[in-house]
Amino acid sequence: xxxxxxxxxxxxxxGLDSATALAVAxxxxxxxxxxxxxxxxxxxxxxxxxxxxxxxxGVKNSIVVTIDLRSIGGSALxxxxxxPKDRTTHSMSxxxxxxxxxxxxxIFLSYALGxxxxxxxxxxxxxxxxxxxxxxxxxxxxxxxxxxRMANLATKEGVEGHSFTIHAPLINxxxxxxxxxxxxxxxxxxxxxxCYDPAxxxxxxxxxxxxxxxxxxxxxxxxxxxxEYAEPG
Amino acid sequence: xxxxxxxxxxxxxxGLDSATALAVAxxxxxxxxxxxxxxxxxxxxxxxxxxxxxxxxGVKNSIVVTIDLRSIGGSALxxxxxxPKDRTTHSMSxxxxxxxxxxxxxIFLSYALGxxxxxxxxxxxxxxxxxxxxxxxxxxxxxxxxxxRMANLATKEGVEGHSFTIHAPLINxxxxxxxxxxxxxxxxxxxxxxCYDPAxxxxxxxxxxxxxxxxxxxxxxxxxxxxEYAEPG
Numbered sequence: 089x090x091x092x093x094x095x096x097x098x099x100x101x102x103g104l105d106s107a108t109a110l111a112v113a114x115x116x117x118x119x120x121x122x123x124x125x126x127x128x129x130x131x132x133x134x135x136x137x138x139x140x141x142x143x144x145x146g147v148k149n150s151i152v153v154t155i156d157l158r159s160i161g162g163s164a165l166x167x168x169x170x171x172p173k174d175r176t177t178h179s180m181s182x183x184x185x186x187x188x189x190x191x192x193x194x195i196f197l198s199y200a201l202g203x204x205x206x207x208x209x210x211x212x213x214x215x216x217x218x219x220x221x222x223x224x225x226x227x228x229x230x231x232x233x234x235x236x237r238m239a240n241l242a243t244k245e246g247v248e249g250h251s252f253t254i255h256a257p258l259i260n261x262x263x264x265x266x267x268x269x270x271x272x273x274x275x276x277x278x279x280x281x282x283c284y285d286p287a288x289x290x291x292x293x294x295x296x297x298x299x300x301x302x303x304x305x306x307x308x309x310x311x312x313x314x315x316e317y318a319e320p321g
Numbered sequence: 322x323x324x325x326x327x328x329x330x331x332x333x334x335x336g337l338d339s340a341t342a343l344a345v346a347x348x349x350x351x352x353x354x355x356x357x358x359x360x361x362x363x364x365x366x367x368x369x370x371x372x373x374x375x376x377x378x379g380v381k382n383s384i385v386v387t388i389d390l391r392s393i394g395g396s397a398l399x400x401x402x403x404x405p406k407d408r409t410t411h412s413m414s415x416x417x418x419x420x421x422x423x424x425x426x427x428i429f430l431s432y433a434l435g436x437x438x439x440x441x442x443x444x445x446x447x448x449x450x451x452x453x454x455x456x457x458x459x460x461x462x463x464x465x466x467x468x469x470r471m472a473n474l475a476t477k478e479g480v481e482g483h484s485f486t487i488h489a490p491l492i493n494x495x496x497x498x499x500x501x502x503x504x505x506x507x508x509x510x511x512x513x514x515x516c517y518d519p520a521x522x523x524x525x526x527x528x529x530x531x532x533x534x535x536x537x538x539x540x541x542x543x544x545x546x547x548x549e550y551a552e553p554g
Binding site (some may be wrong): 239 | 386426435441472476479
């Protein structure tokens with residue numbers, strides 16, 4: 089199971105899911121190289137969280153790439169559009185919400201692919217989840233498989249027969265299962281940040297889709313939620 | 322054949338191929354929206370060329386996205402590595418050269434996909450070419466097909482049944498055929514810029530792979546090369 093010394097690029101947002109994906113990469117014996125993005129997001133507190141998480145897990149190689157998603161527009165996470173609040177998990181399902189960032193995971197994975205190729209790594213970890221998620225198309229298994237196939241046709245490494253694997257270890261887990269997995273691997277979730285629309289000072293709002301899914305996950309896992317919310321629900 | 326008023330995102334580097342792809346998009350009745358990138362390339366003269374080409378073709382919506390490929394490193398086009406000179410087209414074949422930028426077309430197409438989704442466009446044009454090319458894996462038809470498949474799984478539009486098409490109209494043309502096509506569509510190639518390593522002032526070097534392929538293309542097409550070279554070959 090262990091693949092000691094093999095580098096993996098881990099996409100790290102500073103949220104609960106990506107922190108867990110990082111812990112899984114470490115468990116599986118990879119040397120994680122974490123990649124985060126500054127993309128004009130309103131919730132830039134997540135970059136500070138990404139740094140805390142990477143430090144806590146002893147990551148030696150981490151980069152933050154600045155990219156400009158504002159120039160293409162089109163999302164409540166980068167534009168001045170209100171983030172929806174107080175939705176039930178039922179009302180989140182089946183509809184792609186305004187917080188969807190066009191092609192975001194495609195862009196993030198493309199950068200990860202470029203960096204993996206430079207590092208000589210053939211493994212990329214992404215903490216997407218298709219169960220307790222917000223309805224984003226680029227979080228589904230069929231997207232991940234299609235990206236992996238494309239990656240192996242896109243790159244020098246792929247062409248030379250060194251296949252890339254896109255690892256999405258959380259994709260079929262519930263939020264509660266993700267949290268239990270992370271806790272068993274020593275993830276300190278108090279370091280992570282999930283809120284789409286934090287209060288001044290950085291406290292989680294407790295009311296956006298991401299906060300609601302997070303709270304529910306801790307409840308379902310039967311594990312105390314270490315998050316401090318601006319408006320406890 | 323014409324699809325009047327339908328927007329298409331056209332990746333425009335300012336080189337010969339992308340200028341021709343833009344002309345083909347216009348010929349096919351699309352309203353072109355051009356996207357160029359500032360990515361730490363040494364040959365930033367190409368951005369000025371992209372602007373000239375877009376203006377000459379009456380493009381109304383053009384953006385330049387600044388992206389940071391230097392942070393992932395690994396190419397003579399973004400790092401301080403010498404660009405190979407004076408190679409024959411024979412010596413270019415079969416080997417992926419140092420000028421290969423990891424995952425570049427994947428990253429560019431990912432941004433184009435995001436912008437297309439915001440614009441409500443389902444068509445993306447890219448001037449890649451698999452015949453007279455420098456051996457890059459992400460210029461091949463199988464890569465373009467895999468990207469298109471992935472794009473339709475990645476996006477809200479794709480999921481809702483509005484398929485994206487990645488148009489690569491030059492992919493099976495020789496450089497001479499590309500030039501003849503462009504000339505027939507009124508492309509002014511004196512506005513374009515292909516050189517990987519221009520002389521101070523911006524004159525094409527005449528000796529890098531890109532200059533050599535360009536010169537050869539004009540010769541084979543029997544069309545005078547309007548390019549002014551620093552070192553005429």
